[in-house]
Amino acid sequence: MVMSWIWILIILISVVFSSITGTISNVAAATAQGAQAGITLAVSMAGSLCLWSGVGHLMDKAGMTGSLSKWLRPVLNRIFPGTKTDAQLSNDLSANICANILGLGNAATPMGIRAVKRMVDPNRPGIATDEMCRLIVLNTASIQLIPANVAAVRSSLGCSTPFDILPAVWVTSICSAGLGLAAAWLFGKLWRHD
Template identity: 40%
Template sequence: MLSYIFCAMIVLGFICAAFTGNMSDLSQNILDSAQESVTLLISMSGMLCMWSGFMQIAKESGLMQKLSKLFRPILKHLFKDIDENSDAYDYICMNISANLLGLGNAATPLGLNAMREMKKKSLSDTATDDMVVFVVMNTASIQLIPTMVATLRRSYGSKSPFDTIFCVWITSVIALAVGLFVAKVFCKIGSNKSPYNRQKAKVKPGRQVKPFIVTHKKRVKCFKNQIKQ
């Protein structure tokens, strides 16, 4: 994906410059921007390291676990098929608190574990309602301190790089709410498509669904009997 974007930008840029006569600007800019990108990375490094350092303290002192306990009662309403005492639920809460603290490196493995636990329950290649809700939560950014952006603003001479923090909070909360709302509405519309609901629908009260393997064995038996006869 990125290869296409990369090539498209360079090729289209060249074509455009050839038509508009900006070629001298372009050739100058190629050299400048390569140099400038390294300057930018170096000027970013200090603040990036400082934040990772403080967030590591937060992680080691168990602040992440504290946060995840705080979320338990709230998240219960979003995930309807997950047991509150299951591993999947623990991983989900931890993933969200790691995201909030901006610990992306810690959040991803926790999120992958959560997906694995949820998959164990559904055993299908279709996403369950809960998986959709969880992934949507991860596609919306929920971060208390937008460090990366603030670092960039700082290196481009912003006087107060954190003055957008309230706007970021409001915007991300609204965006997340809308995303979850859409997810929930679609869940309601297509609820028979969720593999978990399908399983539930199959198991009628007073009648047990026999596993496939047993019936298959029986079929083989029948077949053998037929051959004998």
């Protein structure tokens, strides 16, 4: 339903704005161009998306998610103290973060959901715990090794070095995850009772 509102809003603004500024003929022409641009974008991403889904699946089955999660476990145990007493939670959490890093968004979600379900406080069901907020922040900061879709779009637009943004993407993701965690920690201290 959200998307319906976004769609209506965008079209409404386009029509109202263009009838004031007299650009309605451009807007009419843009409908045909935009629809075709959608297909062009999909086709330009297709190869890359297939390749990296394949590589992601390979890395998962080759045990790379497993070894990565072993490395990350000490860090994650600090961020999520609940993992010390709950081995299953520890597994789900590290698998979720690792799948995200390797770009397996679809595989990451079920494990993240399992982790959040295990974090539910039986005394206070329906209320988000501090650890849940931290997990959400880590997931929305999108720490990802190879942002393949973006690279594919760049390459389709004639960019000869589509992966040159990687260091900038990594630094940015780590900063947003770090600041998000710090904010969650601070808000958690302030928001003790509710």
